Amino acid sequence: MSKLLPVTYSDVVRAADAIRGAIIETRFQPSRTLSTLLDAEIWLKFENLQFTASYKERGALNKLLSLTEAERNAGVIAMSAGNHAQGVAYHAHRLGIPATIVMPASTPTIKVENTRSHGATVLLEGQTLEDASQFAVRYGQEHGLTFVHPFNDPVVIAGQGTVALEMLNATPDLDTLIIPIGGGGLISGMAIAAKAINPKIKVIGVEAQLYPSMLNAVKKSSLPVGGDTLAEGIAVTLPGDVTKSIIEELVDDILLVSEADIERAVALLINIEKTVVEGAGAAGLAALLAAKRLYKDRKIGLVLCGGNIDTRLLASVLTREMAREGRLSRLSIDLPDRPGQLARVSGLIGGVGANILEVYHQRIFTDVPAKGTELNLVIETRDRAHLDQVVAGLKGGGYSVLVKGSGSGAL
Numbered sequence: 368m369s370k371l372l373p374v375t376y377s378d379v380v381r382a383a384d385a386i387r388g389a390i391i392e393t394r395f396q397p398s399r400t401l402s403t404l405l406d407a408e409i410w411l412k413f414e415n416l417q418f419t420a421s422y423k424e425r426g427a428l429n430k431l432l433s434l435t436e437a438e439r440n441a442g443v444i445a446m447s448a449g450n451h452a453q454g455v456a457y458h459a460h461r462l463g464i465p466a467t468i469v470m471p472a473s474t475p476t477i478k479v480e481n482t483r484s485h486g487a488t489v490l491l492e493g494q495t496l497e498d499a500s501q502f503a504v505r506y507g508q509e510h511g512l513t514f515v516h517p518f519n520d521p522v523v524i525a526g527q528g529t530v531a532l533e534m535l536n537a538t539p540d541l542d543t544l545i546i547p548i549g550g551g552g553l554i555s556g557m558a559i560a561a562k563a564i565n566p567k568i569k570v571i572g573v574e575a576q577l578y579p580s581m582l583n584a585v586k587k588s589s590l591p592v593g594g595d596t597l598a599e600g601i602a603v604t605l606p607g608d609v610t611k612s613i614i615e616e617l618v619d620d621i622l623l624v625s626e627a628d629i630e631r632a633v634a635l636l637i638n639i640e641k642t643v644v645e646g647a648g649a650a651g652l653a654a655l656l657a658a659k660r661l662y663k664d665r666k667i668g669l670v671l672c673g674g675n676i677d678t679r680l681l682a683s684v685l686t687r688e689m690a691r692e693g694r695l696s697r698l699s700i701d702l703p704d705r706p707g708q709l710a711r712v713s714g715l716i717g718g719v720g721a722n723i724l725e726v727y728h729q730r731i732f733t734d735v736p737a738k739g740t741e742l743n744l745v746i747e748t749r750d751r752a753h754l755d756q757v758v759a760g761l762k763g764g765g766y767s768v769l770v771k772g773s774g775s776g777a778l
Contacts, residue, residue: 370616373521373609376563379528379556382429386526389458390425391417395537395668400639401652405659408666410541412534415644415674419457419485421450421600422530422672423517426552428458429526430515439464444512446503448474448496450600450673451517452482452489460486467512469503471495475677497605518552519607528556534668535564543667545651548572548581548621549601551610553672558617572614572621573650574601575629581606582621585614597629597684600647600673627691628653633681634688636671645676693751695724697743699769700761704740712742715764721757722747 393413401409414422431443442465445455452468459466466487470479471494483489492502507514516523530553535541544561546554551572558570574582577594580603596602614621632649635656636642651669655662689695702708709726716723725745748754754770761768 372559372613372616374524374528374556374559374613376559378521378525379532379560379563382425382522382525383529383532385432386425386428386529389428389461390529392533393417395534398640401635405655406663407655407659408664409655410534410538410666410668411640412530412668412670413642414530415642415648415671419450419453420674421454422527422553422670423450423454424458425454425529426518426520426523426526426556427451427454427515430520430522431455431458431462431464433522434464434513438513441511441513442466443515444469444503444507444510445515445517446470446496446500447517448499448599449478450675451515452478452487453485453675455515456482456485456487467506467510469493469499469506471499477677478675496603516607518550518555519609520552521609524552524556524559524610524613526556527553528558528560530670531557531560531564534670535561538666538668539565541565541568541666541668543569543571543662543665545571545573545622545654545667545669547598547601547647547650547670547672548574548606548614549578549603549647551581551606551614553670554618555610555613557670558613562617569619570617571654572618573654574621574623575646575650576623576625578602578604579621579623580604581611581614582623584611585618585621597626597633597646597680598624598650600645600675601650622654622658624650624653624657628657630684630687631656631691633676633684637685642671643674643676643681644671645673648673689747693748693754695745695747696754697745697771698758698761699771700742700744701739701767702742709742711764712744712761712766715760716744716746716757719753719756719760720749721753 393416395412398409417424444467446469456466468482468487469490472491493499548554554572561568575596575598577596579590629646632652636644648671727743729741
């Protein structure tokens with residue numbers, strides 16, 4: 368390391384000793400299927416299996432354990448809309464430290480209730496994370512509370528770095544780490560630990576394409592920031608100055624990933640590894656899906672950093688992935704509006720083993736003749752080749768068919 372950094376390898380080692388026994392040492396194992404798919408040796412760190420389903424517990428606990436007796440008695444305050452809030456609330460309650468969590472007013476009720484269930488006082492203030500953060504700092508100063516920052520704190524960063532210690536203790540010959548970046552706490556701590564253990568290891572950061580905040584800060588670019596992303600856990604508009612200084616020094620590259628690749632990565636981890644991750648947790652895999660040629664034959668560690676995803680959103684992601692793969696499609700068929708036609712179409716589809724999920728007719732808002740109708744079907748098929756077989760059978764039966772809503776799904 369060519370310059371003095373605010374966190375050292377010794378800090379990370381001390382953090383590991385401090386939190387040992389109170390944090391789950393999550394499993395770290397290779398994925399044979401993903402390795403074959405991506406032409407590399409892929410190892411997964413299942414931080415989504417922490418008690419609050421996120422690595423954030425590590426830094427939060429390390430910070431809480433560093434407090435003086437007076438600071439513990441006075442209590443702590445944190446700002447978060449999700450994982451950091453639950454990590455602070457859970458461990459503060461376990462340690463008998465009063466905790467106040469400030470969340471934006473728009474925070475989903477389930478996240479508010481999950482945080483309250485860990486014993487914290489929740490204040491809903493402001494419309495954005497930045498508004499909530501400013502309020503939390505002011506409120507904390509007025510009430511003598513210690514502010515537990517989600518990423519821009521050397522003690523928190525040291526706690527997050529323990530993820531890399533566990534990974535490299537288990538598999539010392541990893542040559543690449545691919546790590547999500549929001550505010551930068553996780554990648555900063557992990558880079559400090561990893562580069563101290565193996566200076567040649569490559570540390571690659573990943574941001575959502577809609578939130579290239581750290582990329583802008585480090586590379587002095589001005590890409591637009593904002594929008595609705597599946598990876599809300601890394602949707603940070605203002606990264607930390609502490610984390611920025613570490614990333615500038617130790618991180619080899621920062622990649623941006625599209626929403627489609629994030630969605631696909633979430634679906635792959637469920638289908639292949641049978642594990643649920645949130646969008647941020649799938650960002651590393653998303654980067655490999657988009658740029659796998661760059662990492663061919665490498666031994667790569669990915670961090671599944673969180674598993675807190677809304678179930679309705681997850682259902683939508685899985686359904687959209689089925690459409691991309693050609694397993695779920697919408698067909699528009701022009702046919703004469705007379706008895707028996709629906710039965711005939713159903714017979715052609717069922718005859719090749721496909722399943723009809725939804726059926727509706729459109730007689731008014733369509734260009735077909737008045738004596739015709741537009742039949743809309745949602746069908747389930749095994750794959751794209753099976754879909755092609757269904758369409759060929761319908762066309763062979765004399766029907767005009769238009770396939771809607773199926774993407775490429777190709778690697």
